[in-house]
Amino acid sequence: MAKIIRTQRVKRARSLAKKSAKKANSTPGTAKRSLKAKSLKAQKPWTPAEIREAFERFSRANPEPKGELEHLNPFTLLVAVVLSAQATDAGVNKATRALFQVADTPQKMLALGEERLRDYIRTIGLYRTKAKNVIALSQKLIDDFGGEVPRTRTEIESLPGAGRKTANVVLNMAYGENTLAVDTHVFRVANRTGLAPGKTPLEVELGLEKVIPAEFMLHAHHWLILHGRYTCLARRPRCEVCLINNLCRWPEKTV
């Protein structure tokens, strides 16, 4: 009899221990995170009419949105975009204003040389690698493309220091193609709003291309960047003044 009572006590103690371990693992942060994940999953996707409405609002507010990287021609745009990796547009502009006065073609950039180029751009992060790339891409433009910035994504991506994002920006801004570069702002806005959720920039880019009506594609890149840079800020989104706050699916929006 005593043995039976002892076994029952051990069983009860084990079950209590299991319950309290489960409770301990469920910290408020974990609970909040899983709630957020659940509520994000539960969001209804945007309807085509809502997406059209959002871009009509962007368009009415800013019919001709402009990128903020200063440039003089397709070559200086390409150089500015290559220099802007992990740097702010304002920081790049500060350096390139003087640089582009002396080197606005691949030939002039080669004549300037890597060492003097470094002096112009030393305030920009990773300037040594970037200077090397700008000289190498200038050489390649002369050797393979007659000194012109090519017009296809594959060709632009073949240039040193230029990836898919660079190619998309150049094709869009220099040649008026309907490409959509996904930078940190576009990535955040697409995911947060639920417009085109994705784990990688490429996934977001393809998602946005699929849902944005063709007539808005040319400017979509700039509308989304500017929205992320000035309204849907990373830390404190300004939901109260946001043009699309009634459409946005973010569970944590403040309106």
Ligand code: SF4
């Ligand atoms: S409502 Fe807030 S979170 Fe949603 S897009 Fe606007 S600023 Fe961003």
